Amino acid sequence: MSGLFGPRGPLSEAVLGLVTAGPPGAGRLLAPPGPFTDPWGEDHQLALYLCYELHDRGLPGVHPGWEWEPELLALRRALERSFLAAVRAEAEPVRPLSDALGRLLVEPSEGTGPSHFLLAEGERRHAREYLVHRSVYHLKEADPQVWVLPRIHGPAQAVLMAIAYDEYGAGRPERAHALLFARMMAAFGLDPGYGHYLDLVPAPSLAAVNLMMLFGLHRALRGAAVGQFATIEVTSSPGAARLADALERLGGGPDGTLFYREHVEADAVHEQLVRRGVIEELVAAEPELEPDIAFGVAAAEVVDGRFADHLLGHWRAGRTSLRSPLPDGRP
16 A cells, blocks of 8 residues: 555554554454444444455555454454444345346436536546545455355356456456556546555545455355445446546546446446346355345445445535545646
């Protein structure tokens, strides 16, 4: 991670204080957690994100042994349970899977999400903020979802692997989606370093990534992981087309639009693959997972809706949607 970041409250301060004091096993004790007053809040979401990052690319200066330190895992588990309960509370009642997938296939006649805003009235500053928000996921695109690969088997696993292969460039490293996103950030005068803007990214953006990691790291939630991934693949193609047009209007150029142009075509194919080849095959093999897949769709809609409300609420009020404003980018 290339940026500097600090705690946002006692939970994230406790995590950072523990893991930055040296390797595990030195007898340090973490204060008992909870009760958690706001699982959607900045402190909770950053603490959970930091715990998850130890399973991903690690934290600067932190010993890798912390990844499986029981004391820290106990705190992570408590954070997860509180977050998952909050997501379930907003996702209920969960629609049947067929209804949930059917809704994803219908574009609203009057769109009001961030991609619509950026296309119709967005300014370059809005585009740059949007890329910073999304960088916490897209600079490691598909990493959270591939945790589920060894947890499903048969045709569903093979098709999911084919989709992931595309996400990582289909054998062409320079076409990996994470690298295309980094090029797009640079085209908009942003630093593409992994984690560079973590301190600016607010809780609603962290929650979207935390949900992916929560589902991906738990075998018991593998159905929800598939549902969340399906939501991305089924819905992203129209939004990607709007974003590509918006970023071109705002001066993105070829490097500034290639990431989303790539997703217009790729995700149109992935939408069919994930519905027919992953979900249908998985439900046929493990029918008990059908409610979990439906919950994954609903949960993704919850966190995506919170993210959209955050962005549009701040932008329409004339405020930055980040925790502090970005410095001006080059023209």
